Amino acid sequence: MSNILVVAELSDGKVRKSTHSAITFARDATKAGGSFTILVLGAGAKAAAAEVTAYGAAKILVGDDAGLKDPVCERFAPTIAAVAKAGAFDIVAITASSFGKDIAPRVAAKLSAGYAPDISSVKAEGGKLTYRRPVYAGNAYVSCQLTTAVGVVSVRQSEFAAAEPSGGASPTEDVAVTPVSYTHLRAHETVLD
Helix, strand or coil, X not given: CEEEEXXXXXXXXXXXXXXXXXXXHHHHHCCCCEEEXXXXXXXXXXXXXXXXXXXXXXXXXXXXXXHHCCCCHHHHHHHHHHHHHHCCCCEEEEECCHHHHHHHHHHHHHHCCEEEEEECEEEXXXXXXXXXXXXXXXXXXXXXXXXXXXXXXXXXXXXXXXXXXXXXXXXXXXXXXXXXXXXXXXXXXXXXX
């Protein structure tokens, strides 16, 4: 039984179609039990959240902030990690787009989580999720399980069909956007004259 946080990717105030592959992953991973929630984060997220309310999520979390207009992972990762901790999610899933591949490792580091990139399938076995992913530049595939309390995965869009609406209307809830902290950088700065 897994509770999954799907991170929606926005472009021009709309949910990108690639997000639908991550929703399909979440549906597959929760067939044996659990639920999934969608996090819509960025500038214009409130309007974009309406696009994903009919996909069967337990709820839609919305973090609307004008400071998140551009997809800069250092601005998004703190909020995604904070939401994952607060919601006690087992898995954080994001599509393996350029944005997803950039942000997923940062979120995993903030959560001290295992990371499975570019997964092509998921199977629930004995209460655990087993992922299939390519290795050796796609010349071979391996199966893996994440052993940390929280896991982060990036989902290959070409391997998971785009989800279709399943009806209903998921409730929406606002979440606070976590500000970026640069204090870790200042401790290591050296002033040169």
